[in-house]
Amino acid sequence: MAYNNEKEIAIRAEQMLGTALRAKTSSFADHVNRIEGDPSIKEAVVKSTVKPYGKVRNGTKKYYFRKLAIKMARHGFIQNAGINTIRSGGTRTRHNPQETTYGFKSHVMKMPAHPFIEEAIESSGVKEFVTSEVTRLRSEEIVLNIRNIVESIRR
Template structure:
C-alpha cells in the first residue's frame, strides 16, 4: 500500500495529530490566555525522515527515524504531573491598579493526567508504523540479497 517510508511517516503524523486533537479538544481554554499564546489544542506530530543516496544515481531512499509530539511545555507538565518545590519570586499586577508583590517558595503537587499515552494508544500509530516500515525494509533487504546472489 505504501511504497516509501516517507509516505508512512506522513500518514503516521496525521494519525497521531488527529488523536491528540481529539484528546485535547475537551480541555478548557486557560482563563488568562492571550490569543497569540500557544494552546494545548494546537499539538502536532512531526516525523523525522532521513534521506540516503542520490536521485540522479537512482538510489535515493528515505528512512523514518522518529515520530515526535510538539506541544506547549505545560502539556507535558500536565501529562507527567509535578511534585516539587516551586521557587519564590515577585509578580507585577496591572489591573485594577499597579502593584508588585512577592511570594514564598512552596510545595507544588499536580497529579499526572496521562492524556498523551491514551492518545497514542487510540491512534494506533505504533502498530501502523511497525507493520508498514517492517514490510518496506524487508522487501528492500530481499531485493539487496537477490542482487548480491545474482552477481
C-alpha cells in the same frame, strides 16, 4: 493500502497521531488567563523526520523514516507527566488596575499526571502501523539486496 516508501508511511503516521491527539485535547478547557497569541495545548502538532539516502541520478534515492515528534506548548508535557515540587517564593508586580508589588512564600505544588499523550498514542494505533509497515518495506529491501548480490556472484 500498500505503502511504497517510508515517506508515505511517515505522512500517514503524522495524520493518525495528530487526529488522536486533537481528539484527546479537544475536551480541555482554555486557560482562564491565557493571553491571545500564547500557545495552547490544543494547538499540538505531530511532525515526522524522514532522511533521504542515495542519489536521484543513479536511481538509489530512498527515504528512511527516523522519528515522530509531538510539538506543543511545554505546559502540555508538564500536565501529561504531572509535577510534585516546591515552587520558590519571590515578588510580583501587578499593573492593573493600579500598580502594586506583593511577595509570596515558597509552597508545594502538586499536580497529578494526566497521561493524555500516552492515551492518544495508544488509541491512534500508530505504533503498530509504523512497526508493521516499516518492517515490511525494509525486509523487502533486504531480500532484494540479497538477490542482487547472489545474481552478481553468479555472473
